[in-house]
Amino acid sequence: MERLTRREEELMHRFWEHGPMFVRELVALFPDPKPHFNTISTMVRSLEAKGYVAHEDYGSTYRYHAAVSEEEFSRRTLGNVISRYFENSYLGAVSALVEEEKISVEELRALIERIERNRTDQTR
Structure with a gap:
């Protein structure tokens, strides 16, 4: 799987902690000043394209959820660090x-x- 940016990883932690959410619910979890809805929506779609997030249809909107467990993410991240910095x-x-x-x-x-x-x- 592709690596995540620091901000994408932050979003994943929110999904793992809070479960499935609509983008507006995700935005509400941020402290003020809150990021723009479109910014978070773009980041969530990027996470989906990378295989970390999936969605369910709710009328004309989507509810997103983590497609990768936090444990699986941790294992992959550790593997990447060991591969990159310790020659595997x-x-x-x-x-x-x-x-x-x-x-x-x-x-x-x-x-x-x-x-x-x-x-x-x-x-x-």
């Missing part, structure tokens, strides 16, 4: 976290245990 090496990403002291030895042990549990579960 998850080990490289974890190593960077270790070097920056962003992950503890206890957390690494818990991660190893989780991996081993997953492998055991898959072989059953």
Whole structure:
């Protein structure tokens, strides 16, 4: 899937938090000064073209909803970061976290245990 702009990602978070909405409802969620209706409508249509949002017909208008879960989006985003900045090496990403002291030895042990549990579960 295509990457999202910061503003598009903001809109997606609103869909994940509030569920299906009409564009006017989405605009109402913004603080003052609110963005113009047409601006938000264009961004929502862009999200739909990228496959992140879908719509249902309601007469002459549409109600939009997230077509991608927040969890799926997070996984894809992490994969993109690892691909772009760590040459597709998850080990490289974890190593960077270790070097920056962003992950503890206890957390690494818990991660190893989780991996081993997953492998055991898959072989059953």
